[in-house]
Amino acid sequence: MRIFLALALVIGLAAFASAQVPTVTVTATDARAAEATKDPGTFVVSHTGGAEKDLTVMYSIGGTATPGEDYPALPGKVAIPAGTASAVITVMPVQDKKPEKPETVILTLTEDPAYEVGDEKSAILTIWDK
Numbered sequence: 001m002r003i004f005l006a007l008a009l010v011i012g013l014a015a016f017a018s019a020q021v022p023t024v025t026v027t028a029t030d031a032r033a034a035e036a037t038k039d040p041g042t043f044v045v046s047h048t049g050g051a052e053k054d055l056t057v058m059y060s061i062g063g064t065a066t067p068g069e070d071y072p073a074l075p076g077k078v079a080i081p082a083g084t085a086s087a088v089i090t091v092m093p094v095q096d097k098k099p100e101k102p103e104t105v106i107l108t109l110t111e112d113p114a115y116e117v118g119d120e121k122s123a124i125l126t127i128w129d130k
């Protein structure tokens, strides 16, 4: 009996160790956004493996563009639904009358126990005035 328990423990530990968390990356699939032409920019957050359940990916936002002013503020997390490999984050520039220089939006993935952050952990897009 004892040997079965020990065996079960070893198998359980092996299963736990091999339960890989997905690796998450981000790319700017549309790195150019423009205010005057209502041209959005997009980031795509993707993961490899582990698609059997919903995955929430956390991120921080930087860059020279001001959230809530140059574009609607982003929530800082995105859900990749079960069965899908990626989620799109759209940055739609806010139109105003003031001329501006091109400004950047940088999305950086945040570490979380639910996933590994891959090499492509940060992406940048540019908001042009025109």
Ligand SMILES: [Ca+2]
Pocket: 030, 031, 032, 033, 034, 039, 040, 041, 042
């Ligand atoms: Ca665009």
Ligand SMILES: [Ca+2]
Pocket: 035, 095, 096, 097, 098, 099, 100, 129
């Ligand atoms: Ca403007």
